[in-house]
Amino acid sequence: MKRLIKVGGRHRKLEGWPLLFTILTTISVLIGGVVEFIPLVLVKGNVPTISSVKPWTPLELTGRDIYIREGCNNCHSQQIRPFRHELERYGEYSKPGETIYERPFLWGSKRTGPDLARVGGKYPHLWHVRHMEDPRSTSPQSIMPPYAWLLRKELNLSHLPAKMRVLNTMNVPYSAQEMENPVALAQSQAQEIANEVAAQGGPSNLADKEIIALVAYLQRLGTDLNATSAD
Numbered sequence: 001m002k003r004l005i006k007v008g009g010r011h012r013k014l015e016g017w018p019l020l021f022t023i024l025t026t027i028s029v030l031i032g033g034v035v036e037f038i039p040l041v042l043v044k045g046n047v048p049t050i051s052s053v054k055p056w057t058p059l060e061l062t063g064r065d066i067y068i069r070e071g072c073n074n075c076h077s078q079q080i081r082p083f084r085h086e087l088e089r090y091g092e093y094s095k096p097g098e099t100i101y102e103r104p105f106l107w108g109s110k111r112t113g114p115d116l117a118r119v120g121g122k123y124p125h126l127w128h129v130r131h132m133e134d135p136r137s138t139s140p141q142s143i144m145p146p147y148a149w150l151l152r153k154e155l156n157l158s159h160l161p162a163k164m165r166v167l168n169t170m171n172v173p174y175s176a177q178e179m180e181n182p183v184a185l186a187q188s189q190a191q192e193i194a195n196e197v198a199a200q201g202g203p204s205n206l207a208d209k210e211i212i213a214l215v216a217y218l219q220r221l222g223t224d225l226n227a228t229s230a231d
């Protein structure tokens, strides 16, 4: 009994020195934090990889930056929750491993428009071109604003090599080929998509326009999960 009182007394005394007490508390919280945090970062198994999920191609990466620039994520989430009504509407729910190459991620929760996590492949390329030019031409009651300038504005790929280098330092596994000549790769993918748009009856001069990068990005969204992977 006597001892207990003595211990309590020492703690009381410590509480009476606010500065020292704050310092000691901070140190113990930091130690606890480090013990919890370090394994989370170091243990590789904590990152839920899915082998069929690959990084964005250079063109899709450019399209993603246009998506961010235009604020599409203010109205569209990219995260399907595991609820029946979401699965019925959007498809398979989003897995953490699907977005490991996202810097920054665009999950969001604001849904003025529908979730886009699995919009890839839902429509032909031309649908997206028409929808961006004038949303009401494809969805008559749409309240989405038009982005017609994307069909006119030239695609700027000059920052692409630097962007790829930065992502590569953050462990996004780009191949040597992608790292060496991202601009040429982006241009050839853009040409392919532009040809398809033209073949579907759309404008034939879009290969070097921003809209093509955005379409490339949208058409990739959510498709990796069920992609047949080579490895």
Ligand code: HEC
Residues within 6 Å of the ligand: 067, 070, 071, 072, 073, 074, 075, 076, 112, 113, 114, 115, 116, 119, 122, 135, 136, 139, 141, 142, 143, 144, 145, 147, 214, 218
């Ligand atoms: C003001 C809110 C708003 C903004 C900003 C917005 N959208 Fe939308 N979006 C909507 C609404 C509402 C719909 C549903 C009606 C429609 O299809 O247009 C929609 C539909 C879509 C669809 C079709 C989804 C589907 O499954 O049918 C796509 C793709 C899309 N938006 C892409 C974009 C892109 C890309 C941007 C940025 C360039 C963007 N949206 C910006 C509100 C918005």
